[in-house]
Amino acid sequence: MSLKEKIDLSKLPSHIAIIMDGNGRWAQQKGEERVFGHQHGVEAVRDTVEGAAELGIKYLTLYAFSTENWNRPKEEIDALMSLLVKTINAETKTLNKNDIRLQAIGDLKSLPGDCYEELQDAMQKTASNKRMTLVLALSYSSRWEILNAVKELAEEVKNGKLSPSAIDEAAFSAKLCTAGMPEPELMIRTSGEHRISNYLLWQLAYAELYFTDTLWPDFRKEDLYEAIVDYQNRERRFGKTSEQVTNEK
Ligand code: IPE
Ligand code: IPE
Ligand code: MG
Numbered sequence: 001m002s003l004k005e006k007i008d009l010s011k012l013p014s015h016i017a018i019i020m021d022g023n024g025r026w027a028q029q030k031g032e033e034r035v036f037g038h039q040h041g042v043e044a045v046r047d048t049v050e051g052a053a054e055l056g057i058k059y060l061t062l063y064a065f066s067t068e069n070w071n072r073p074k075e076e077i078d079a080l081m082s083l084l085v086k087t088i089n090a091e092t093k094t095l096n097k098n099d100i101r102l103q104a105i106g107d108l109k110s111l112p113g114d115c116y117e118e119l120q121d122a123m124q125k126t127a128s129n130k131r132m133t134l135v136l137a138l139s140y141s142s143r144w145e146i147l148n149a150v151k152e153l154a155e156e157v158k159n160g161k162l163s164p165s166a167i168d169e170a171a172f173s174a175k176l177c178t179a180g181m182p183e184p185e186l187m188i189r190t191s192g193e194h195r196i197s198n199y200l201l202w203q204l205a206y207a208e209l210y211f212t213d214t215l216w217p218d219f220r221k222e223d224l225y226e227a228i229v230d231y232q233n234r235e236r237r238f239g240k241t242s243e244q245v246t247n248e249k
Contacts (some may be wrong), residue, residue, distance in 0.1 A: 022191025106140030
């Protein structure tokens with residue numbers, strides 16, 4: 001039985017979030033500059049997006065650039081941004097062909113102008129696609145997102161539009177960049193690092209975490225299938241006992 005056949009299509013996660021890590025190390029292992037790893041990371045993105053859409057995953061969120069990544073050497077940031085512009089531009093047609101909608105979360109206004117415009121253009125051109133939503137986390141950090149949500153809620157309270165007692169999980173979630181999206185049930189991080197790195201802290205509250213040593217440029221559909229099979233073999237208890245969960249089935 002192939003890995004793909006082991007996947008129970010009736011129990012797919014509706015949202016998978018990925019921390020695409022290890023591009024730099026992949027390149028260095030090959031005696032190349034870090035940017036070489038980012039370039040090859042694009043192939044992994046293409047294959048993973050295709051694999052997720054084929055399976056019927058509804059939301060795929062990829063961590064492409066964090067707020068903290070602005071602290072990297074300028075040459076690397078410049079190379080990443082131009083790669084982003086080039087890739088988004090080149091892939092828009094394929095996204096449309098595959099009925100995939102592109103969205104982005106993060107402080108998009110902090111991106112270079114050409115990058116921001118390319119992104120807006122691609123999001124607009126794919127806006128009516130229905131099969132899957134591909135979300136790029138760009139200049140994103142969860143603390144930034146949470147603070148923004150808090151500021152917005154505080155403004156509404158100050159203006160008398162919202163009562164503090166009405167601030168519940170739904171009201172808070174509605175102020176996050178991911179408003180309207182289901183919470184990720186599965187979070188995958190490549191490259192052997194076991195941390196969250198300021199990614200979707202609120203949204204991942206009950207996600208299953210999956211870590212693999214595979215470096216991002218080597219990640220392919222098969223690796224995605226492996227993560228999903230692993231996810232499907234776990235018991236999600238949400239604070240209850242195993243017995244309760246079993247009886248609910
Ligand atoms: C992930 O790979 C890509 C980005 C953060 C943009 P890295 O560039 O972090 O690669 P490593 O972790 O240094 O190997
Ligand atoms: C997380 O990777 C951010 C992205 C994948 C875009 P990093 O490589 O920046 O994470 P840390 O700094 O090692 O935790
Ligand atoms: Mg890294």
